[in-house]
Amino acid sequence: MTGRFDIAVVGRGLMGTAAARYLAQMGHRVALIGPSEPQNRATHDGPFGSHHDAGRITRGLAEKADWSRLALRSMARYRELEAVLGQRFYTPCGVMMAGPIAGPAADFTRAFLQAAEALAIPHERLDDAGLAARFPFMRFPAGTAAAWEAAGGWINPRLLRAAEERAMEQAGGVVIDAAAVAQDQSTVTLTTGETVDAGHVVIATGGYARTDRLLPARPDMNVMARTVLLAEIAPDDVARLAEMPTLISMPEDGRMDEDLYLLPPIQYPDGKYYLKIGGEPASPSLTNQAEMTAWFRSQGSAEAAARLQGYLTAILPDLPVQSYHTDTCVISFTATGYPYIERLDDHLTILTGGNGAAAKSCDEIGRLGALAATGQPLAPEGYDTDFKTKFI
The missing domain is CATH 3.30.9.10 (D-Amino Acid Oxidase, subunit A, domain 2)
Structure with missing residues (x-):
């Protein structure tokens, strides 16, 4: 048993780490669960992360207004996060x-x-x-x-994620460097055999949300x-x-x-x-x-x-x-063309689905995920879409 937390965020990618940051800054005791970047991809068993890279495009321009909103709100906070990291990640x-x-x-x-x-x-x-x-x-x-x-x-994106994680740790959040293999109500089981207990769990495992069976049904x-x-x-x-x-x-x-x-x-x-x-x-x-x-x-x-x-x-x-x-x-x-950001029940929130456009917008997507996980409505946030999930 690694400890008891208010909220466990499963997935140390861009969206999950940002959500964990906001949850910790809200005053919750947060565990951010996920493995570090693999040193040797040829032998690593997974999970992997597409954010393990040096460059991603950032832009307010988009084909859909809500993607512009997500990006612009995130971009406005880049310099704040760079100050936390002590290093520039935005050019x-x-x-x-x-x-x-x-x-x-x-x-x-x-x-x-x-x-x-x-x-x-x-x-x-x-x-x-x-x-x-x-x-x-x-x-x-x-x-x-x-x-x-x-x-x-x-x-x-490597540095942006690192900035989000450092801000989370400064707010009292804890990193657990291991992959999750099972989730049952408020208990997350790790590859190490240890378990993490939390009052609420956020599943932010990217494409793995469709294959890792940590959710009660497969997202569409x-x-x-x-x-x-x-x-x-x-x-x-x-x-x-x-x-x-x-x-x-x-x-x-x-x-x-x-x-x-x-x-x-x-x-x-x-x-x-x-x-x-x-x-x-x-x-x-x-x-x-x-x-x-x-x-x-x-x-x-x-x-x-x-x-x-x-x-x-x-x-x-x-x-x-x-x-x-x-x-x-x-x-x-x-299926909607937008991230799935939804509190599914008292124990579980889904936060996934980048649609090839989420790296630049991860801070705002994570903020919305933190709101959803704590039971706050997203409707007042000024988006046209409701970010609801469709399951297969």
Whole structure:
């Protein structure tokens, strides 16, 4: 028995850690349960975390107003969290969303432009001529419309999560470095065989919420395997791309589920600089723990990596790349398109479903999770959606 807590948060990812931070700051005795980042992914049995990375895009611009609200409220608190950590994790290099003004992907473009106007997000509209003048080292298809947001850019998700955890510990929260294997009412059983007793349990296990059976029913979410391409560039080219924004774009023949993302050069833990690009029209669905583990241990899809390399070359045709590397991550798409944030009963709250857009917004999502876990309504928070859960 590791102790008795008011609330146990299962899942040391971005949303779970943020929720634990807010719960601790409310005065609750909180346990944050989950393993640290694996040192060797090839031999680790899981769970894994897609937030174990150096770069994620942050932006207020979005196709849906509530995703803009989640992001903007989180972004407003980044500097506060950086002060807690004593280290910067937010780089406001600007972000751009771009897409065709005609054809099958035009709805994507109209959606983010309309959301930007509706929420009065400060941004600059760019057409073909404006793009060529502002970013001469980038190429876009004719007939592209874009919105550029100065406050956008990228975050280091490892450091953001670390800041949330430090703030939680400063408020009296406790980290339990182990995975949970079972949950029964107010008792959580760990891989060590020990148990944690809590008056309430928050399940914030990301895509694993569909496979780890810690919930009484399976949430309706599609857990997708995704391949990421990292392009190593020389230090001289890092300087040449100093004005490069982060980018969300849609291919001319794209669908709403295959927008591309591209980050400017970021220094990774190995000391090298990489551009990161991702986005796929389709990828495997992961339905059990074995598939999740195998995917995270793998090098991803060679076919997806080749497609991403082609997109990168089209956007930055004059960029010399020294080497290419692949990485893997998992995206959890919920049936509603929003996170599931709901107090299911007196003992249990669900907090999961990033939909590929939650890293930047994790602080606000975690705050809403803390409100839900303590029985407070979310309706007064000013969102159009209710964040309710759908189960299979």
